[in-house]
Amino acid sequence: MSSPSLTESQFIRICRLINDSLHPFTVSENLSxxxxxxxxxxxxxxxxxxETRRLIPSADTSSPLNPNxxxxxCLSKSISHLIPLLTLESLYIQHxxxxxxxxxxxxxxxxxxxxxxxxxxxxxxLELSISNISSCSFEPSITGAGGSGSDLLNLVGLFKPKLxxxxxxxxxxxxxxxxxxxxxxxxxxxxxxxxxxxxxxxxFISNVPWxxxxxxxxxxxxxxxxxxxxxxxxxxxxxxxxxxxxxxxEGLDDSLDKNVVLSKIINLVPKLLYWCLRKEGKRVNTCxxxxxxxxxxxxxxxxxxxxxxxxxxxxKQSNLIDLSILQVLMIxxxxxxxxxxxxxxxxxxxxxxxxxxxxxxxxxxxxxQDDSLEDSPFMLSNFDGEVHSMHSRHLQxxxxxxxxxxxxxxxxxxxxxxxxxxxxxxxxxxxxxAISEQSCYGREKGLLELYAWLSGHxxxxxxxxxxxxKEKSINFSFSLLKLYTHEDDILFKFLLELLSLQACEEQQFxxxxxxxxxxxxxxxxxxxxxxxxxxxxxxxxxxxxYDHQVLLDYLISKDTGISCAEYLLRCLxxxxxxxxxxxxxxxxxxxxxxxxxxxxxxxxxxxxxKIELSSGPVKTxxxxxxxxxxxNLEYRHTKQMYELAKGCLLSLKKSMxxxxxxxxxxxxxxxxxxxxxxxxxxxxxQ
Numbered sequence: 001m002s003s004p005s006l007t008e009s010q011f012i013r014i015c016r017l018i019n020d021s022l023h024p025f026t027v028s029e030n031l032s033x034x035x036x037x038x039x040x041x042x043x044x045x046x047x048x049x050x051e052t053r054r055l056i057p058s059a060d061t062s063s064p065l066n067p068n069x070x071x072x073x074c075l076s077k078s079i080s081h082l083i084p085l086l087t088l089e090s091l092y093i094q095h096x097x098x099x100x101x102x103x104x105x106x107x108x109x110x111x112x113x114x115x116x117x118x119x120x121x122x123x124x125x126l127e128l129s130i131s132n133i134s135s136c137s138f139e140p141s142i143t144g145a146g147g148s149g150s151d152l153l154n155l156v157g158l159f160k161p162k163l164x165x166x167x168x169x170x171x172x173x174x175x176x177x178x179x180x181x182x183x184x185x186x187x188x189x190x191x192x193x194x195x196x197x198x199x200x201x202x203x204f205i206s207n208v209p210w211x212x213x214x215x216x217x218x219x220x221x222x223x224x225x226x227x228x229x230x231x232x233x234x235x236x237x238x239x240x241x242x243x244x245x246x247x248x249x250e251g252l253d254d255s256l257d258k259n260v261v262l263s264k265i266i267n268l269v270p271k272l273l274y275w276c277l278r279k280e281g282k283r284v285n286t287c288x289x290x291x292x293x294x295x296x297x298x299x300x301x302x303x304x305x306x307x308x309x310x311x312x313x314x315x316k317q318s319n320l321i322d323l324s325i326l327q328v329l330m331i332x333x334x335x336x337x338x339x340x341x342x343x344x345x346x347x348x349x350x351x352x353x354x355x356x357x358x359x360x361x362x363x364x365x366x367x368x369q370d371d372s373l374e375d376s377p378f379m380l381s382n383f384d385g386e387v388h389s390m391h392s393r394h395l396q397x398x399x400x401x402x403x404x405x406x407x408x409x410x411x412x413x414x415x416x417x418x419x420x421x422x423x424x425x426x427x428x429x430x431x432x433x434a435i436s437e438q439s440c441y442g443r444e445k446g447l448l449e450l451y452a453w454l455s456g457h458x459x460x461x462x463x464x465x466x467x468x469x470k471e472k473s474i475n476f477s478f479s480l481l482k483l484y485t486h487e488d489d490i491l492f493k494f495l496l497e498l499l500s501l502q503a504c505e506e507q508q509f510x511x512x513x514x515x516x517x518x519x520x521x522x523x524x525x526x527x528x529x530x531x532x533x534x535x536x537x538x539x540x541x542x543x544x545x546y547d548h549q550v551l552l553d554y555l556i557s558k559d560t561g562i563s564c565a566e567y568l569l570r571c572l573x574x575x576x577x578x579x580x581x582x583x584x585x586x587x588x589x590x591x592x593x594x595x596x597x598x599x600x601x602x603x604x605x606x607x608x609x610k611i612e613l614s615s616g617p618v619k620t621x622x623x624x625x626x627x628x629x630x631x632n633l634e635y636r637h638t639k640q641m642y643e644l645a646k647g648c649l650l651s652l653k654k655s656m657x658x659x660x661x662x663x664x665x666x667x668x669x670x671x672x673x674x675x676x677x678x679x680x681x682x683x684x685x686q
Contacts, residue, residue, distance in 0.1 A: 006065045006110045014107060015050050018100075018647050021048055022081040029083055029161055037092060039141040045085075045096040047684045052062035052103045060248050075114065076121055076155055078104070083125050084162045085370045086173035105181045109193060114195045119181075125159050126174045127207060129166040136212035141203040168216065168227040175234040181211030188223065194245060199253045201242050202261045211269060217275040223394045224359045233324075239265055239330040262337045264380055269330055271348060276326060289423070297600050312575045325550035335493070337480050341413060341438050344406050348449060358399040360456045363479040397483050401494055403453065408501050413439050451523040454530055473530050478539050485543050488554070494538065498531050499570050527648045534578060537571045538645060546644045548651035556666055565672055572649075581683050583642050649676060 021044050025031070033041065065071065082104075085097035101122070108115040120142070126142035140156060146546065163170065185194045243265065254260060286310070330347075334340075349361065458472045484494045497521055544550045554564040573580045653676040659665045660673070 005446060006108065006114070008071075010055055010066050011065050011071065011108075011111075011114070012074065014055065014104070015078045017048055018078040018104075022085075026081045026084045026162075027076055031088060031165070033088075039086075040094065042092055042096060045093070045100055048105050049096065049100045052100070054109050055469075056103075056107050060180060065111045065114060067111060067117065069112065074119050075108075075118060076158055077570070079121050079125070080158055080162055081123065083159065083174075087163065087165050087167065087170045089167070089169050092552060094173045098173050098180070099469070101177045102180045102184065106184060109188075109190065110221075112192060112196075119178075119200050121155055121159075122174060122178060125163060125205050126171065127204060128159055128163050128176070129171045129174060129210055130155070130213070132163060132166045133168065133171070133216065134209070134212040135215050135304070136209050138209055141207040143204050152279055154199075163388070167275055168231040172227075172231040173229075173235045175238050179234065179238040179241055182238075182245065186241075186245065192639055195249055195251055198242065198246055198249050200665050201255065202239070202246075202256050204250065205239075205242075205264055206256075207260055210271060213275075214271075229287070230273070231274070236272065236326045236329055239268075240332055241327065243332040244338055257335060257544070262333065265329075266337070266339070266343060270346065270350060272326060272329075278352065295304055326393075326403075331398065331490075332400065333401060334409075339409060341410070344410050344442070345445065347406050348403070349412075351399065353405070355399045355403075358396050359403055359453060361396055363400075363457060363476065363483055393483060393485075394420065397487060397490065397494075400480075400483070401490060401497070403449075404494075404497055407446040407453075408497060410516045411443040413442035413446075447523045447527060450527050454526055458526075458530065463651050474535070474539075477532075477535060478543075481508055481536060481539050481543060485540075488557070488560050492554075492560055492567050493530070494565050495536070496563060496570075498535055498536060499567070501527070501531055533571060533574050534581050534585060537575065538582075538641060541648055542647050546647075546648040548648045548655060550657050551648070555669070555672075556659075558666070561666060565669070568676055569672055572672075572679055575676050576675075576682060582645075583686065649679060650683065652676065 012494060025033070025041050027046075078100075082097055082101055085093055088094065105115065108118050124140045124142070128140070131137045131140070142153070142156075178197070182194070182201075185197065220590055243262065246252075246258060247261070249258070456478075458469075458476045484491045489636070498548075551564070551568070554560045557564075653673065655674060656665065656676075658670050660669055
């Protein structure tokens, strides 16, 4: 969508408005205002922002803006009046000044070269601010920046005295502004401007000596803690949004390597974790610190995005939100770039050091707590008058997802390594041996990590031939699945992650071998039995009440459509290749499956196999157990589960065909329809 061009007169008008309005407040290098002056400044910032926004849609194509040195000088002067306001510790002024910068960027967006100069000016201010507060001063990066070299060098000289009294509040304000600009561009789908901003952020990440900031986060608390939290929250949010966007970016600056920049962020994760949790040592016991840790996890996994905290948030609330965002960053990192052996092992160590209580917390429903929404980061549990823990399913599901991703990646490391080196030249046989040895160790390490974790949830020792093992393992599989079914954005990532387990393929899911020969066979058996894809697929359909409309919703959603289609394709292939196992599936215990007229409303009240629905017509199917004479368990009513699954998938096929025939399906579903047709053929044969 093309936007109207910015005219010379409009540009001069807004720059002059900013300069004339703010000059009386920013003429001094040491800003200090009375209460009345602060009120006046707040009013002026609001008025200038409104006027700037008013002129955005009224731009025309007459006398378009010429991005010359004179206009760059005018623009830099306006920025030099706005940036000092971010050095103030008034959150109201910071908020309004940051919003005005975002509005200003929107105002300039139709002139790409001028907008590029604006963004690089903000980046120079950001690096100058960090240089002023860190233990190691450095020069801001102007490589790849828009504008002439002399213009950018002049900027450094212009902004330096304005940022003499900078603090972490200033850094947090500039970072928040850049992230809000990136958010605006994402909504506008302007790839050219997004690329400019990603380039600028990449140079910033690469240029800052992050080790020099360790001293800042070693304070004794108080006011410094609030500053640190505001900085970390905004910085991690920016990194998370950046990682999410850069995966789609093509055409970065020639001097930039996307993987190098992402690797830099990956290497920052342990440092961010230390900065966030510096007071808690190696264990995280307080509610705030645990949630802070959790957000760090998500960033690593994806290299998934939280809303920006309002400037009216309390320090405690801000800390909670910052920690949540950090976890999002970890998840995004892990989804964007292959993690090598050392990173995977180190992340598992971080998980055990900081999140072991979440990993081994029972995978059951969380009881609702007074005055808190389910999954709210502020849902607390008090014990002996102190905050003891935060039983949030959201925290737990993120930690477990990252743990499984790291473990599965180690198990599949050999497969990924062979794929990498199949197109590369390996220098010697020693390299091949080293790669092979590392792959074997990674596979063993990943399997043992999974085995130890499963042992904490399911009694696996000496229960392989006992009926209790099947009951416990199916109970755990179902509870684990339920942990993710209400989070659409991670549900299919989780299900696809389970399908990636190479060891499960080697174990052949459809063979229930009840006599492992050695320790590693024992590990393989338990891992493959609990993560059986046919079982999980059956349980997934049961959790959806066998409602094909829910599957259709997933498939046509722009957020889950592709990942849901991939999951169904892979599961249907496994089902068709192991047809007898799919037909004979049964569960241990009682499963009440009530079909409701209200779609996608599933209330899980316990870890038992009972699904309750809020309203609507009810159809209950009870799966019971009976014992054979030899004491082993025989599963009954397997045909009902097969018939329900068959009816759901065939109804899905019919609905998809109808939509596709009317050209209403959002993408070409023919591959999935062919897989469903094969499934239908097997059903008719039966």
